[in-house]
Amino acid sequence: MGIADLPVVVVNEARCHYSAWNADMLRASLGSGYRCRVLEVNGEIAGHAILSVAGPEAEILNLCICTSLRGHGLGRAFLRHLLHTARDAGAEDVFLEVRVSNGRARRLYETEGFQQIGERPDYYPGPRGREDGLVLGRRIAEGPLPEPFETCLA
Numbered sequence: 001m002g003i004a005d006l007p008v009v010v011v012n013e014a015r016c017h018y019s020a021w022n023a024d025m026l027r028a029s030l031g032s033g034y035r036c037r038v039l040e041v042n043g044e045i046a047g048h049a050i051l052s053v054a055g056p057e058a059e060i061l062n063l064c065i066c067t068s069l070r071g072h073g074l075g076r077a078f079l080r081h082l083l084h085t086a087r088d089a090g091a092e093d094v095f096l097e098v099r100v101s102n103g104r105a106r107r108l109y110e111t112e113g114f115q116q117i118g119e120r121p122d123y124y125p126g127p128r129g130r131e132d133g134l135v136l137g138r139r140i141a142e143g144p145l146p147e148p149f150e151t152c153l154a
Helices: 003-016 023-031 074-088 101-110
Strands: 035-041 044-054 057-065 093-099 113-128 129-139
Touching: 003 023, 003 044, 003 057, 023 035, 035 074, 044 074, 057 074, 074 093, 074 101, 093 101, 093 113, 101 129
Parallel strands: 057 093
Antiparallel strands: 035 044, 044 057, 093 129, 113 129
16 A cells, blocks of 8 residues: 555545544554555455554554455455465464454454454444444464465456
């Protein structure tokens, strides 16, 4: 992800998340040393992600797939790419937060080996008030990781 990608990423972010990151937040992520990525399909941005790696721990701060492209395995492939990126950078464990109500994302993370390790009450703003966030974690230090791009659009 680069500065030139931000106009598309900001629009995608707003369509994907109730409490979307704004352009300033995304720009700050680019300058902070985070691993900021875009996923392209046929030359168009199909998703974006932000990964923080600090020593043996990594955190997926943002993972977003365009709403029109969901259900084709892109989120799974992108998540796997992030896991490889984190391990290549020396991380042994990866963490993330997910809304309690985001069943689709929760199922994805669970099938990719993430387990709930905590809960953050009233963590996310939402249309009906605040919502709890679940803290998930996965060990990536040992064993093989699934290949990132085994799936593609049908």
